Amino acid sequence: MSKKYILSCAVSVLFLSGCVSTGKKPDDGYLIGNYANAALLGDTNLGFVDEAGLLLPVEPKAGSVLEHLDVAENYRLSGNLLRSSEHYDAIEYLFKDEDTEGLVTKAGESIGSLLVNDNMRSYEPTPTERVLVNYYKALNFWSESNIDFTRVEFNRANERTRIAIERYAEEIKEKNKNVNSEQLESNEEAHVLSDAVNSWEVYDNFMNPAVAFTNALFLSSQSDHTNADTLMKRVESMVEVQKPEIFDMKDINDGYFWVITETGLGPMLDENRYDIPWKVGDEFIVLSIALPTVKPRQSTVNPSTYTLNGKYLSMQALGSMEKLAKTELKKRWSGILTRAIASAVAKGVIQKAAAKENIYVGFAASLISAVTTSADKRIWGKTPANWSVTKVKNNGDNLLSIPYAQTSHQVSLPSNGSGIVYIKQPTSSSKPYVSIVAL
Amino acid sequence: MNQSKILLVIAVSIALSACASTKPIKVDIENDTAPTVMGLDYRDFSEAADKMVESMLISGALDHPDDSRYVLAISRVINDTMQRIDTDQLVKKIRVSLLKSKKVVVTTAISANGAEDEMSYQARELRNNDEFAQSRVAGKGTMIAPDFSLSGKIIQRNSSMQRSTTQVDYYFQLSLTDITSGLAYWEEEVPIIKRGSSKTVSW
Numbered sequence: 129m130s131k132k133y134i135l136s137c138a139v140s141v142l143f144l145s146g147c148v149s150t151g152k153k154p155d156d157g158y159l160i161g162n163y164a165n166a167a168l169l170g171d172t173n174l175g176f177v178d179e180a181g182l183l184l185p186v187e188p189k190a191g192s193v194l195e196h197l198d199v200a201e202n203y204r205l206s207g208n209l210l211r212s213s214e215h216y217d218a219i220e221y222l223f224k225d226e227d228t229e230g231l232v233t234k235a236g237e238s239i240g241s242l243l244v245n246d247n248m249r250s251y252e253p254t255p256t257e258r259v260l261v262n263y264y265k266a267l268n269f270w271s272e273s274n275i276d277f278t279r280v281e282f283n284r285a286n287e288r289t290r291i292a293i294e295r296y297a298e299e300i301k302e303k304n305k306n307v308n309s310e311q312l313e314s315n316e317e318a319h320v321l322s323d324a325v326n327s328w329e330v331y332d333n334f335m336n337p338a339v340a341f342t343n344a345l346f347l348s349s350q351s352d353h354t355n356a357d358t359l360m361k362r363v364e365s366m367v368e369v370q371k372p373e374i375f376d377m378k379d380i381n382d383g384y385f386w387v388i389t390e391t392g393l394g395p396m397l398d399e400n401r402y403d404i405p406w407k408v409g410d411e412f413i414v415l416s417i418a419l420p421t422v423k424p425r426q427s428t429v430n431p432s433t434y435t436l437n438g439k440y441l442s443m444q445a446l447g448s449m450e451k452l453a454k455t456e457l458k459k460r461w462s463g464i465l466t467r468a469i470a471s472a473v474a475k476g477v478i479q480k481a482a483a484k485e486n487i488y489v490g491f492a493a494s495l496i497s498a499v500t501t502s503a504d505k506r507i508w509g510k511t512p513a514n515w516s517v518t519k520v521k522n523n524g525d526n527l528l529s530i531p532y533a534q535t536s537h538q539v540s541l542p543s544n545g546s547g548i549v550y551i552k553q554p555t556s557s558s559k560p561y562v563s564i565v566a567l
Numbered sequence: 568m569n570q571s572k573i574l575l576v577i578a579v580s581i582a583l584s585a586c587a588s589t590k591p592i593k594v595d596i597e598n599d600t601a602p603t604v605m606g607l608d609y610r611d612f613s614e615a616a617d618k619m620v621e622s623m624l625i626s627g628a629l630d631h632p633d634d635s636r637y638v639l640a641i642s643r644v645i646n647d648t649m650q651r652i653d654t655d656q657l658v659k660k661i662r663v664s665l666l667k668s669k670k671v672v673v674t675t676a677i678s679a680n681g682a683e684d685e686m687s688y689q690a691r692e693l694r695n696n697d698e699f700a701q702s703r704v705a706g707k708g709t710m711i712a713p714d715f716s717l718s719g720k721i722i723q724r725n726s727s728m729q730r731s732t733t734q735v736d737y738y739f740q741l742s743l744t745d746i747t748s749g750l751a752y753w754e755e756e757v758p759i760i761k762r763g764s765s766k767t768v769s770w
Contacts, residue, residue, distance in 0.1 A: 228766050276646050
């Protein structure tokens, strides 16, 4: 094959693949608490609503993990726990598909990633997202008093955390073995690109403290006190404990409510890009690198404004989605950086060959390279910004008040017994979702 | 030319295999040669149940001094795995085997989740109902309280063996408790260990 033929193929790939969609339309229904409508819209877009408006059975739709996640969470917050769990089950099926992708598919994605950008790869949900799928299912089943399935889902969440820890340790070992020192001008450039990431404050592992905390309460409610205590101690080691009584489960049967809140909007991903003109021989090329970074969204919800019988709740911080996202990105960073640099070098080679043929083709190749270079900014947008918790005595007459929009949502808590009051409120305009589970 | 032919054959094979459908077949459960799955299937429940029953019968815990049968109530069997299974898949097999052994009879009037068969109580609501011959309605004090209760747990623990292999340990644990004394007269644990690809989760 002639050099010209290879070159025109490569430039064509760059050109045709430049149209990879990376953005998502903002979900207004979720932001204003119109969860049922948002869920129905999502179900319709996925093709699970027939012409008469009736819901069809949920089936895993390949390539639609993020869409399934959004619909699942909207159904959960609208109170349709059955449909929510069906979507979360479909997502688990898609996780398995992604995990067991064939070599041909993986190779194709790697080539696409190299020649275009990481958005050519099928979306691989992060460990945090995978754990949250099982966590939300556990909450669904617990709300429905299906204790067996609740336990199964918490076990699955723990297993996903274990797998993530082991898998990333392996990947880091492999990447360090395979890094080609010729791909990096010097280690210094790589360090400069990693400076910001290296300075992030992250968790030691992928364990979500909020998931572990709720799991501990579940185990304690099932009289599995040994495992509950072990898990709660791990949570205490991960968070800055300001109210130790919250982590004490000895009085779980003495009439207490643990109020767990998910508030605000979880972070999105943005990119830092670097376009570096470079002279190679007699030709000029542009080395473009785009690296993802975590972009927090402003939280308009403060759970300390919630009141119980007129008294403000005093919350203990339990987990931060921003910190979890940074933990994962930091763990994956060497792989992301290696792929980004390899892609920049590969595109640079194409540009040089193009420029050698013809100055205009070279210019076009440089332009296409710059346009197609983009970080993978896909992330699940329905996670909360923060998890918080407090513990209050059940005084027999408990009215919880949660402000939203220009009003407030009033919830009467059970007059006896212990329980978890689980609240999710994405924005100050959205009506909060409240679920009460007896312990 | 040869290269083109090879490519064509591969393309046609892929196309044909994509259209292939799996015809339903009836599985011979006594001789099932299908590959092992990482989860729990009926073969695992059958193996665990058989071993449990054999152990229970050999232990002598169910040997009634006057050769009559003990009454067994089914208590909680907890599913502590990552599989959405019904623990009745294990318990039912054990109950059937114990019944066939003529050493035990199971009460359905009481269990960990209430009466398994509500009819025992519903039938008693017919007392003083003129529509029914009262001589045929169960009298008071006729139900038999259990002597033993069967409780247990199915546990799953996963561990990574090598880079691409996961080991899944399932433990079937059962206890037979004398209800009068609260003592466990028989206990058994049956492990079922599987190893497979760690590419994805075990459920």
